[in-house]
Amino acid sequence: MPAPAGPTVQLFGLVDSRPTQAALRFFKERRVNVTFVDLRRKPIAPGELRRFVERLGAAALLDTQGRQYRDLGLAHMSLGDDEIVERLLANNGLLRLPLIRFGNAFTAGPADATWRTWLAGTAK
Numbered sequence: 001m002p003a004p005a006g007p008t009v010q011l012f013g014l015v016d017s018r019p020t021q022a023a024l025r026f027f028k029e030r031r032v033n034v035t036f037v038d039l040r041r042k043p044i045a046p047g048e049l050r051r052f053v054e055r056l057g058a059a060a061l062l063d064t065q066g067r068q069y070r071d072l073g074l075a076h077m078s079l080g081d082d083e084i085v086e087r088l089l090a091n092n093g094l095l096r097l098p099l100i101r102f103g104n105a106f107t108a109g110p111a112d113a114t115w116r117t118w119l120a121g122t123a124k
Contacts (some may be wrong), residue, residue: 007122008033012048013098014040019110022097026112030119039092044099046089052099055106058084061096063109068093 009027011034013020027034037044052061058081063069068091079087088094096109102118 004030005124006033007102007119008035009118010035010037011098012039012044012095014035014038015094017097020098021113022110023089023100026115032119035048039095039097042091043092044095049085049088051079051101051107052108053085057081061088061099061108063094063096066093081110117120 009024010031011020011027013023013036015021015038024034024036049061062074062084064075069075072087072091072094074087074094098109100107100111100115100116105114105118107114
């Protein structure tokens with residue numbers, strides 16, 4: 001069976017995360033092929049996280065509105081990029097979800113406008 005035609009995105013998230021569910025729905029409604037990685041079953045690989053950090057910066061991946069961020073008292077700490085990456089690898093609950101990769105383009109968190117731009121660029 002041939003591979004499905006059209007754009008493909010790689011989406012990292014949690015099944016029970018509202019932003020992840022919204023992103024999955026967004027791409028499904030537009031018939032985009034999604035490779036979903038449930039971070040509860042398979043944590044993000046250090047190399048994959050590094051790619052997001054290189055494109056977006058470590059601070060952009062940190063969910064500063066989340067409960068775990070508050071519970072760990074991170075709002076009162078000054079963290080460098082390396083420290084943020086270490087904490088993100090140790091605790092998926094600190095990630096700003098969903099993390100989405102579309103070729104060489106990356107987003108962290110809900111970014112409907114950016115996703116629309118990506119898809120508009122693939123339309124023929």
